[in-house]
Amino acid sequence: MSPRRIETGNRIDRLKTIRFTFDGAAYTGHAGDTLASALLANGVTLFGRSFKYHRPRGLLSAGVEEPNALVTVLRGDVREPNIAATMVEIHDGLVAISQNRFPSLSWDINAVNQLGGKILSAGFYYKTFMGPVIGPFKGTRFWMFCEHFIRRAAGLGRAGSAADPARYERMNAFCDVLVVGSGPAGLMAAKAAADQGARVILAELDPRFGGSANWSDETIDGLPSADWARRAVKQLEGHDNVRLLPRTTVWGYYDNNTLAALERVSDHKENPGKGEPLHRYWAIRAGSVVLATGAFERPLVFPGNDRPGVMLAHAAERYANEFGVLPGDKVALFTNNDSAYRSALALKKAGAQIVAIADVRPELSGDVRKLAEETEAEILTGHAVIATEGGRALTGLKLQRFDMANGGLTGDARSIHADCLLMSGGWSPTIHLASQAGARAEWSPARQAFLPPQPTQKWIGAGAFTGSFSTAEAIAEGRAAGLAAAGGSSTPTALPSVEAAPGDPDPAPVFEIRAKGKSFVDFQHDVTAEDVRLAHREGFVSVEHLKRYTTLGMATDQGKSSNVPGLSIMAEALGKPIPEVGTTRFRPPFAPVSIGSLAAERFGDLKPERLTPMHDWHVDNGATMYSAGLWYRPMIYGLSGETIEQAYVREARATRETAGIVDVSTLGKIAIQGPDAAEFLDRVYTNMFSTLAVGKARYGLMLREDGFAFDDGTTWRLGEQDFLMTTTTANAGKVMQHLEYFLDVIWPELKVHVTSVTDQWAGAAIGGPKARQILAASVTGTAVDNVTLPFMGIVRGEISGVPVMICRLSFSGEMAFEVYCGAGYGTHVWETLVAAGKPFGLVTYGLEALGTMRIEKGHVTGAEIDGRTTARDLHLDWMLSKKKPFIGSAMMDREGLVSSDRLELVGLMALDNRPLNGGAHIVEELDEANPHGSIGHITACCYSPALGKHIALALVKGGKARHGTRAHVSDPLRNRFGPVEIVSNHFYDPDGSRMHG
Amino acid sequence: MLITCPYCGPRDVIEFTYQGDGNRERPEPASQNFEAWNAYVYDRLNPAGDHNEIWQHSGGCRSHLRVVRNTLTHEISSVAFARGDHGPRRKMEGKS
Numbered sequence A: 001m002s003p004r005r006i007e008t009g010n011r012i013d014r015l016k017t018i019r020f021t022f023d024g025a026a027y028t029g030h031a032g033d034t035l036a037s038a039l040l041a042n043g044v045t046l047f048g049r050s051f052k053y054h055r056p057r058g059l060l061s062a063g064v065e066e067p068n069a070l071v072t073v074l075r076g077d078v079r080e081p082n083i084a085a086t087m088v089e090i091h092d093g094l095v096a097i098s099q100n101r102f103p104s105l106s107w108d109i110n111a112v113n114q115l116g117g118k119i120l121s122a123g124f125y126y127k128t129f130m131g132p133v134i135g136p137f138k139g140t141r142f143w144m145f146c147e148h149f150i151r152r153a154a155g156l157g158r159a160g161s162a163a164d165p166a167r168y169e170r171m172n173a174f175c176d177v178l179v180v181g182s183g184p185a186g187l188m189a190a191k192a193a194a195d196q197g198a199r200v201i202l203a204e205l206d207p208r209f210g211g212s213a214n215w216s217d218e219t220i221d222g223l224p225s226a227d228w229a230r231r232a233v234k235q236l237e238g239h240d241n242v243r244l245l246p247r248t249t250v251w252g253y254y255d256n257n258t259l260a261a262l263e264r265v266s267d268h269k270e271n272p273g274k275g276e277p278l279h280r281y282w283a284i285r286a287g288s289v290v291l292a293t294g295a296f297e298r299p300l301v302f303p304g305n306d307r308p309g310v311m312l313a314h315a316a317e318r319y320a321n322e323f324g325v326l327p328g329d330k331v332a333l334f335t336n337n338d339s340a341y342r343s344a345l346a347l348k349k350a351g352a353q354i355v356a357i358a359d360v361r362p363e364l365s366g367d368v369r370k371l372a373e374e375t376e377a378e379i380l381t382g383h384a385v386i387a388t389e390g391g392r393a394l395t396g397l398k399l400q401r402f403d404m405a406n407g408g409l410t411g412d413a414r415s416i417h418a419d420c421l422l423m424s425g426g427w428s429p430t431i432h433l434a435s436q437a438g439a440r441a442e443w444s445p446a447r448q449a450f451l452p453p454q455p456t457q458k459w460i461g462a463g464a465f466t467g468s469f470s471t472a473e474a475i476a477e478g479r480a481a482g483l484a485a486a487g488g489s490s491t492p493t494a495l496p497s498v499e500a501a502p503g504d505p506d507p508a509p510v511f512e513i514r515a516k517g518k519s520f521v522d523f524q525h526d527v528t529a530e531d532v533r534l535a536h537r538e539g540f541v542s543v544e545h546l547k548r549y550t551t552l553g554m555a556t557d558q559g560k561s562s563n564v565p566g567l568s569i570m571a572e573a574l575g576k577p578i579p580e581v582g583t584t585r586f587r588p589p590f591a592p593v594s595i596g597s598l599a600a601e602r603f604g605d606l607k608p609e610r611l612t613p614m615h616d617w618h619v620d621n622g623a624t625m626y627s628a629g630l631w632y633r634p635m636i637y638g639l640s641g642e643t644i645e646q647a648y649v650r651e652a653r654a655t656r657e658t659a660g661i662v663d664v665s666t667l668g669k670i671a672i673q674g675p676d677a678a679e680f681l682d683r684v685y686t687n688m689f690s691t692l693a694v695g696k697a698r699y700g701l702m703l704r705e706d707g708f709a710f711d712d713g714t715t716w717r718l719g720e721q722d723f724l725m726t727t728t729t730a731n732a733g734k735v736m737q738h739l740e741y742f743l744d745v746i747w748p749e750l751k752v753h754v755t756s757v758t759d760q761w762a763g764a765a766i767g768g769p770k771a772r773q774i775l776a777a778s779v780t781g782t783a784v785d786n787v788t789l790p791f792m793g794i795v796r797g798e799i800s801g802v803p804v805m806i807c808r809l810s811f812s813g814e815m816a817f818e819v820y821c822g823a824g825y826g827t828h829v830w831e832t833l834v835a836a837g838k839p840f841g842l843v844t845y846g847l848e849a850l851g852t853m854r855i856e857k858g859h860v861t862g863a864e865i866d867g868r869t870t871a872r873d874l875h876l877d878w879m880l881s882k883k884k885p886f887i888g889s890a891m892m893d894r895e896g897l898v899s900s901d902r903l904e905l906v907g908l909m910a911l912d913n914r915p916l917n918g919g920a921h922i923v924e925e926l927d928e929a930n931p932h933g934s935i936g937h938i939t940a941c942c943y944s945p946a947l948g949k950h951i952a953l954a955l956v957k958g959g960k961a962r963h964g965t966r967a968h969v970s971d972p973l974r975n976r977f978g979p980v981e982i983v984s985n986h987f988y989d990p991d992g993s994r995m996h997g
Numbered sequence B: 001m002l003i004t005c006p007y008c009g010p011r012d013v014i015e016f017t018y019q020g021d022g023n024r025e026r027p028e029p030a031s032q033n034f035e036a037w038n039a040y041v042y043d044r045l046n047p048a049g050d051h052n053e054i055w056q057h058s059g060g061c062r063s064h065l066r067v068v069r070n071t072l073t074h075e076i077s078s079v080a081f082a083r084g085d086h087g088p089r090r091k092m093e094g095k096s
Helices: A035-041 A109-114 A124-128 A140-153 A184-195 A225-237 A313-321 A339-349 A366-374 A432-436 A471-485 A529-537 A543-550 A563-574 A595-599 A615-620 A644-657 A677-684 A732-746 A771-778 A823-840 A847-857 B034-042
Strands: A013-022 A025-031 A070-075 A078-084 A094-098 A168-180 A200-203 A242-245 A248-254 A258-264 A279-291 A295-297 A310-312 A330-335 A353-359 A378-381 A383-390 A394-403 A408-417 A420-424 A427-429 A442-444 A449-451 A459-461 A520-522 A623-628 A631-637 A659-663 A668-673 A697-703 A709-719 A722-727 A753-756 A761-767 A794-799 A802-807 A816-822 A842-844 A903-910 A921-923 A934-944 A949-957 A966-971 A976-983 B002-005 B009-012 B017-021 B050-056 B064-070 B076-081
Touching: A013 A035, A025 A035, A168 A184, A168 A471, A168 A595, A184 A200, A184 A225, A184 A279, A184 A471, A200 A248, A200 A279, A225 A242, A248 A279, A248 A432, A279 A432, A279 A471, A279 A595, A295 A313, A310 A313, A313 A330, A313 A339, A313 A420, A330 A339, A330 A383, A339 A353, A339 A366, A339 A420, A353 A383, A353 A408, A366 A378, A383 A408, A383 A420, A394 A420, A427 A449, A432 A459, A459 A471, A520 A529, A520 A563, A529 A543, A529 A563, A543 A563, A615 A623, A615 A631, A615 A823, A631 A644, A631 A659, A631 A842, A631 A847, A644 A659, A644 A842, A644 A847, A644 A934, A659 A823, A659 A847, A668 A677, A668 A732, A677 A722, A677 A732, A709 A732, A709 A794, A709 A802, A722 A732, A732 A753, A732 B017, A732 B050, A732 B064, A761 A771, A761 A823, A771 A816, A771 A823, A794 A823, A802 A823, A816 A823, A823 A842, A847 A934, A847 A949, A903 A934, A903 A966, A934 A966, A949 A976, B002 B064, B002 B076
Parallel strands: A013 A094, A168 A200, A168 A279, A200 A242, A279 A459, A310 A420, A330 A353, A330 A420, A353 A378, A659 A842
Antiparallel strands: A013 A025, A070 A078, A070 A094, A248 A258, A258 A279, A295 A427, A383 A394, A394 A408, A442 A449, A623 A631, A659 A761, A668 A722, A668 A753, A697 A709, A709 A722, A761 A816, A794 A802, A802 A816, A903 A949, A903 A976, A921 A934, A921 A966, A934 A949, A966 A976, B002 B009, B017 B050, B050 B064, B064 B076
16 A cells, blocks of 8 residues: 555545556556645655756645646657646556656756755846847847757756647537536536526536535535535436536636637546547537636745645645545644634544644634644644745744734744645635636735626626635525526525534735745746845836746746735735735636647648649649649649740740640639629729620729729620629639628619629630631531631530530630630530640640740739739729729829839840749849849749740839830849849730731 | 627627728719728728627628627627618717
8 A cells, every 4th residue: 555545535446556657667546546646645745846946846736726746748759748747637557757857856956056046036037148238149149049058947848749649629519507617616506507407518627526525524415525516416417408527627718708628538548439539629608607616725925835745735635535645644734714724634534643733813713723622733823834844855844923913923933843734825716717708806805815806798606716715605606606697596495504614714914924045926937925026126016017027927827826925925015905916817728728629620731622623634634733722723734854944835835836725714703693783893893894795705904992903804794684704813702702792781772693603614715826726626506717706705605515605815815715614514625625626736734834925925913913003003004994983993093003103014034044033123233242222023934935035024113114224133032133124014916916816 | 709690690700701890981983082082991990899890701691791899898789781781870989
């Protein structure tokens, strides 16, 4: 049997022995043990080294607030650092290691930091590592140099770099009543709400429901409280409308009563069940919330209060009653309130000797004195602990007479032998979730604690959370809260009766004993009382500044135990009452949350892939696919041994010499239908569409409301009231929303309906001198000659039995046709055209060749319509109708949008015959050593097979006026400098004779 | 945040797209009042409190909604179709 295991302990199952390791040593525990209780039962007192001073630390608490006993849990190669040992349930094969120690926990080299304690005070690093004013380590560089070493010495566990193979899951849940916390208040609330028929979720962060009922020596309804809790949980399990969530920490309270919770589904298992996640993230939308989150006991601040063996009074009671572990044989108690006497008595009953009780108060009430006498301890009222002794475990403590009125210590110090010191500085309600929900906490001078304020969202508090620390109050408030949350009215039935030890809930307003030595306020960040006073002396008066300068409350425990003691010391230094000093607002998460659970299933690339109907054909026929937004499009159809440039040059040249075909299915397509469709288009486009004849298409330009260019494309008039708009691939969604907004919000009187039909049509553009012959060879039911199908004309026909719509328009500058058919027939029509083109030398071409031909023609795309250019900048002012207003017409003539030094679209030709780069700047005078004086930049570039030159499109200040002049590209990042000639953006066939045929 | 779409019921905010300040008043299309156009395109109230907003249920019925949302609490006090509603019915009082 383990050295500290005793007969009590209602949570552990003695029949089940669990084997685990800590720092490489093998230990055993029982089912139900936490890592903390199991190690404590094995006589382990040293759990970790402190953050800054590397002081030995043991268990302070038994729960989620634990600041000292942080460990790293290893699952294979995966490290999970900074887990409180009090929250780790042991299982066979558990491997845990201690943190922040070198070379080992019991012999730590950095413990010498304790000797420099005076120097390592608040702000030490900031002050010391400021660095010299001049030299190589000037200013912050010195800090950056030192930081690496400091971070190694001061810190917590190391994160691993191995990929986490565990599965995480996200759940959305809805309920009428969410009850947070399952102590007597939470159990009563859940039961009351469930009896009203409400859908209830009860969340408990521990593995077992019951909260304080699991360890208090009280009787409820004639049963030991733990048994009463067990019975209450059984009843709840019988309700179909109740969901019980153990091991679930509600960590965030957001707007609309949305709460976030983390369920640790299989942390406690050696092997998770099939399909079981490690953690589950719950997004819970609750009609109302019952906050029954209890309270945290506070430590007292006195020299040596961090020595292993010094722990919170109720934590020792929990270890004895719940886990069957006696934290010490000779136990002393130091308190400022009545509640700790029950803890001392519990330890006495569990077999410990209570050697002394020191109470800062000069007198005790009769009830409490009786409790004290039952412990058979020496009772020292008006006394305080001024020092503790021991190394890795407590061996004794020193006491002195204490005057509560002035904090003075008098008389001779007395030494007492003890291996465990219980301390209690009163209780702070766990108001974190209420604070997150938006309410400011209110100070209660009686309770010496911040109490939850009036709710700003739909929650009701119950039990210790509200400052009602007795179980009888918790039961009454819990039932009332559950009823109210479920919208029920009070029931006349009697409440369960409670037998509990007496005690006044109000502590004495004493948080610190000022004596020689380090007195810790924030155990996890090694912040002492002296650090708080130093911060005050250095001028930090706001509680928010205090927090940041000393880092008080900023560790992973978020100051759960240090918040109020720290504030009281600051208030005393400032000479102000605590409420005037104020408190910081709690933010989510209440307790650390695994990043994996936040991502849940949403990792990797979750964007949908959009594939054109001809996608498989492209892949099967040698296309290199390129991702353009969500779409995949052929970049080139490379022949073996070809470079990308060789491939696109070949494809573009063949298209201009014979014919080429390209998949244009990705273009945005919107059906615009209704009696007012033409009028709507007149308002949306800068140019006129109501004059467009049925069976014709027109190129259109849209502006934004602020007058800048938005999108361009062709729109086809298929019928009097029936248009097919095409948009650029990238803007399809934006244009759709733009149209919907204007129809729905601004012009609801227009009888127009817009429908996205992008995915319904497959499209192929076939262009080049032989394009018409190829089309004529494949189309039936219509002629495609110049009369039947003139430039911008539309005809309907069939290709290999499939109805098609053909529009003669050109992006490449050649005579070209866009052939549209139902998406399901895309590949069939494409294959027919490709086969028909074979005798004519038709090539398939990809995005690179498409881009090359558009640059040669000087057409604009998203690279030029970049949100900062106007129609005039792009030389599209010929499209701005003066006969009608349109979106953007009122704003496009603003002074700044018509000035002569705006960036305008031009063409560039490299005079050194070397490739140009997108994004490179254009300068008038070249200065490679000191590049400056940009007059514009390149938006698109290529090698032009038609011109035999490296060319580019660019936006250049006063562009048109510079045609025919020389400038330079200046691209220091890619070390590309050289002369260029500025020319018109229409490099190739400027009068369009090729496409008009 | 939940927005109760009049067609689809209460839905999570991720289904919606914010489509701008609902206080904007678009001048008549042919208006030459540049000040009015400038105010429409650029002037915003930015209130700390109730704010009149246009949201589109882009992941649902795609209708546009006029939503009054408290910018401090995200509380939504009213949702109505924006269709047929020429500009704001009432101008929100906002601290500027």
